[in-house]
Amino acid sequence: MASALSSLFSEAGQLANREEPVISRLMKDALETEGLISLAAGFTDNSLLPDREVLAAAEKLASEQPDRNWLQYGTSLGRPGLRQAVIEHLRGFYGETGLNIDPRNCLISNGSQQSLYLTVQLLCNPGDRVLVEAPSYFVFLELLSGLGVEAVSIPTLANGRWDIPALAQLLEQWDSNGQIESLKLLYFMGTYSNPSSRSVPEADKVALAELLRRRERPLPVIEDMAYRELYFDKPWPARSCLSLESWQGMPVLYAGTFTKPLATGLKTGFAVSHNHDWIQALARIKGHQDFGTANFCQALVEILLRDGFYSKYLENTRPVYKAKMDHMSAALEASNIRTQGWSWQRPEGGLLMWLDGPSDADTRIGSSIWQKCLQNKVLYVPGDLCFAGSNPPRNTLRLSFGAIAMDDIPEGIRRLGTALSRSQNSSLYT
């Protein structure tokens, strides 16, 4: 029986034989290596986490709601007060004051991640396809792979913007060869994308809507806004698809979260759509998975939003991340890697920097650059993990300035720079 037992989990259900998510491996590496500087982990800055304010909110809950319902089950959809607060919060963003959405069209999920997962479960069968950006959020790519769904890149211009005419051509090609039947979803990040830190101009969203509206079958779209709150100087000047007239009547889901901008440990995110059927269907599946995000976490976030703490907190948070990004940019400029063919953009928000290497660079897990970085005790996210398809670019990498202490940034970048230096490591480039 022993051999049968060992093979039990590789021959059973459709989700059995999948690899461990890369993010888990990276986190473990980061946690277990002594003295390692992680530029990989997508964590936020511990020193910013609102510990006192969360405690105060808990005290307030206890005194305002002596019925203790905040420690009781809620519903699959989430707390009505929090859903109302989410809609009001969205109305505070650039160009969204007119946003008119019933709170029943908002689902509270375990981070925005669960809303992404539920949507793919809802819309896709194994073998189906989802259009993603190039590069795209690598945990979303893993999620797709885990559910047996294929990711296909949206055609992209050299400047990182969507190539809408090429996308139109791709869709027409799929129309004619029948592959269009398997296309079920398009996923993009609207602001300070993970990993590229790019934001999508309003004109590109409008162009996408015009393309999709001309087509016979509606294509559901997720606009992931996980980093929207985390701008540096000013909000990204583009409305979400929820508020754009050109998207009216089209199936679009706004995924947002309070993990990244407030507290990752509260694991509270949300999904909002004008399409009530979509939200209801997500709540149905969530009813099977956990019938509701921890009510205590929801109640805390509700208090922090309601009492105005959240917006004050963001005002204090933004300059810190901006300073860390400035520090990382300066360290990168001080390294010799720009002369080695590496380039990057200064992000306008978020927690990440995206580096493009010379065409012969190879940053993949196990590559010489990867090994050299592990020797130097510095960790990055290999960029190939962030692309759909079997032949991703190998010459990119993602750095995070979210969790790292300010003082460690120069040393982390110095170690990275040494590892990337062609003169010192000619064998690192292929």
Place this chain on the structure above:
Amino acid sequence: MASALSSLFSEAGQLANREEPVISRLMKDALETEGLISLAAGFTDNSLLPDREVLAAAEKLASEQPDRNWLQYGTSLGRPGLRQAVIEHLRGFYGETGLNIDPRNCLISNGSQQSLYLTVQLLCNPGDRVLVEAPSYFVFLELLSGLGVEAVSIPTLANGRWDIPALAQLLEQWDSNGQIESLKLLYFMGTYSNPSSRSVPEADKVALAELLRRRERPLPVIEDMAYRELYFDKPWPARSCLSLESWQGMPVLYAGTFTKPLATGLKTGFAVSHNHDWIQALARIKGHQDFGTANFCQALVEILLRDGFYSKYLENTRPVYKAKMDHMSAALEASNIRTQGWSWQRPEGGLLMWLDGPSDADTRIGSSIWQKCLQNKVLYVPGDLCFAGSNPPRNTLRLSFGAIAMDDIPEGIRRLGTALSRSQNSSLYT
């Protein structure tokens, strides 16, 4: 495009065209009807919820862990300290002192519910089969249905115990007709089952192990212990499968939780198995769904366990639920329904009572009894929802004494008794 849009979510992925979980509908009914007494909701008693202790634990976290990692991301598997505490907690149960399990074989999930969901995702494809008790936990049955998996009842004796010889016969029949290939899992509740409040004698677990061990292919088994802590006078005198020699080397998962016995609003449960592959595989899928249960909730539960609060809390909690059960039993005895052919057992733990009606009773949603109860403003869980198969018994119902206030129990049972009274409502029985 409008018509195409409305059909989008019924023609898309495999999870699209499913009904809203019954539990959600019941909860909504309970919340929205003025003056309704719910004997249906599986909520716990708000007056017992440990509000002050949760606040104190949060204060303690903040002072003990100034690095604030309790508000930061954790890992998909869960907090090491909590996983260690879970194993130690299990060692405190009847006959489990020798339990030797590495904390890496424990996964923290969003309630035990998520561990059930992840396991079905892991092991089952649509069309596969899972053996369940008769009756079984109705949210588990809905979960199976949502994932396209068929539930089949374990043959059961009139006294509610498993009919192991009949189960052996069923499996042999499936062996010979090839249906055995689609059997992927057996699920049962070890103690104070939802809905029957039955507990499984150790002898029955041993007999099941002996049957399964004789077979060629191992059959994964879940022992759900969600209510184990909530005994009234003494712990149920049976070891879990984790500690039984007869189960050694067989694939079995122990699902437990801190929601029901501690605080439903913290939504923190766990899965433990000797089979490391099983736990790792669940963590992999969880890595896609939410990469880890809210770290704050985990950290709070860890403190409450570590500092001995949890066991003291249970000591105070048990007499309250026992008193409520006694009160409900007395009210049922005082009603006239026993003379009408209704019967029930006094539970030895848990939050539920299970009523068996005369063979011509019909308690289903929409039945005359159901309608009469809604008119009387009292809600129960129709028993047919708790059975596998297309032709479930219609003459059972589930009552909960968990959430209801002590003082409302007599009135709730009076309303139910009136609705069930044959003399007053001859048309209610078919």
